[in-house]
Amino acid sequence: MNTQSKTTPNQELIQAARTGLIPIHESGWLGGFDNLFRKELGEWFGTHRWLPQSLIWLVIINGLMTFILFIVPLIDPTSVLPAQEALVEALGIYLGFVSVFGVIGVIIIAQDEIIREKQSGTAAWVLSKPVSRSAFILTKLLSNAIGTLVIIVGLTAAVAYGEIYLVTGTALPVLPFAASLGVLMIGLVFFLSLTIMLGTLFEQRGPVLGIAAGVYLGSMIFSYFLPQIGYILPVNVKDIATAVALQHPLPVMAYSQLISAAILSLIFTTTALLRFRREEF
């Protein structure tokens, strides 16, 4: 075999040495990760990108909260609650909105991530560079998880925190509130990893969107008839998050649900990695 070519410094190194460029020698399953990750994060936070993303989520979550917490009492003064009840209600509204709109948003954003790259041919182009397939999938997951955490959860939470304070005059304890956001994130990452996995399994957007949305809506509906589903799937994330924020004791089902959601997220991610390794372009 070609041992001569293998051991001789290649043109890249020679040219790089001449020009002063420093070659990257990432290898293995994270090859190309840094560059991919920078690009994927740019989809959320790049110039002119973070603003529309932020505005959309502020309008959906905090805008609706503003309407319910500030406008409705003006229209209907009888709806004004005592401070403690108002605190619980306002918190529940915020966590409920994120757990519903956040999941829908995450599914809509993630359903296109893999399919678009496969259909447009950009995945084939990127993977013709020194990029590992694992890095390709992991950067999609990680960047979307960070984007979700910062904009859908973090930004709206900061504004919601202020709104709750304004309407109740009470500041929520910060750490329990932050922990409740972590609970929300477990639910969102579950649907993010599920949707990314579906993107590696299918070639069209329809099944990806349909199955992910089906799992969400189906689990919510079935949990009314079969509450035990809550031991496995993240169907009570809003209730668990509210209990955490208010420092109430959690039922066993809550722990089981969160651990199960985290484990399932890992399984979805592993499945996506294994499936994408066999993808042909």
Place this chain on the structure above:
Amino acid sequence: MNSSNENVIQTQGLGKAYKGAKVLHDLNLEVPKNSIFGFLGPNGAGKSTTIKILLGLIQPTAGKADVFGHDIIRESLAIRRRVGYLAQDPRYYEHMTARQTLRYTARFFYQGPRDLIEARVEEMLELTGLADKADRVVKGFSGGERQRLGIAQAQVNYPDLLILDEPAASLDPMGRHDVLAVMDRLRKYTTIFYSTHILDDVQRVSDTVAILNHGRLVAEAPIQELLSGNDGADIYQVTLQGDPSYAHAQLTNQPWVQSISTTSVDELTNWQVTVSDSDKAEDELLYLIMEGRTVRVKSFGHKTYNLEEVFMNIVKEEKS
């Protein structure tokens, strides 16, 4: 150093099947270092499949292959670090500009310094004539501009091996000329392995050619060898004026003359004389024709094929 040390690509029994249907059969290919290797074949012959296997974009179902001595399955990343690739239908992120696309590509190979990466990007934009379109988004690019961008991104890492899949297929004659000129210029720096079905391009720039048909390698040789005929016999073309019967009789008496095919146009007779002994033919053929002084030789020469003839002959033989 044995000959395989000079091969950049080497495949052994490489094959690919989809659901039992073979699209690539038992491919044994050797691409010499610093060659411009034309990978020729009609549409659907398996050219792109071979290229994608070499780049790890699809998996072979049989055989094995090495690029720079690295196994294509186990060491694909090491291979891709030294390769520049232009796809048949190159696709990039539509929202990125040409400059951003090249910067993104360069950062898969170089960690810095930033100003030198920018300089390399600028150099590629200049080289491919995209400098004035550098900050336009790719979405608005024409087919030719995309192809230029494809060539730029394929070269950004000073590749040891440039793999081009139908690089000139979507270009106008001027664009084709430019692409071939770039390939010719890069010859001394890199090995170029490119697929095409444009025979004229292959004949202009390639030094070695492989012909693939229905997923099978039907010929692989230096282009001059292929164009001189590959069946062990030499053919001479002779144009005569006058009565050729004496000369014909002289030639048919020679044991090294295999056949003479004749066509006549106006007063001229054209012969294609197939010989089995080139040395004898070089020494005696012309003398024997002129010996009887019954004909004038208007032209005489060794027949060379053009690639189209070679290609069509091979493909016809395959069909029959």
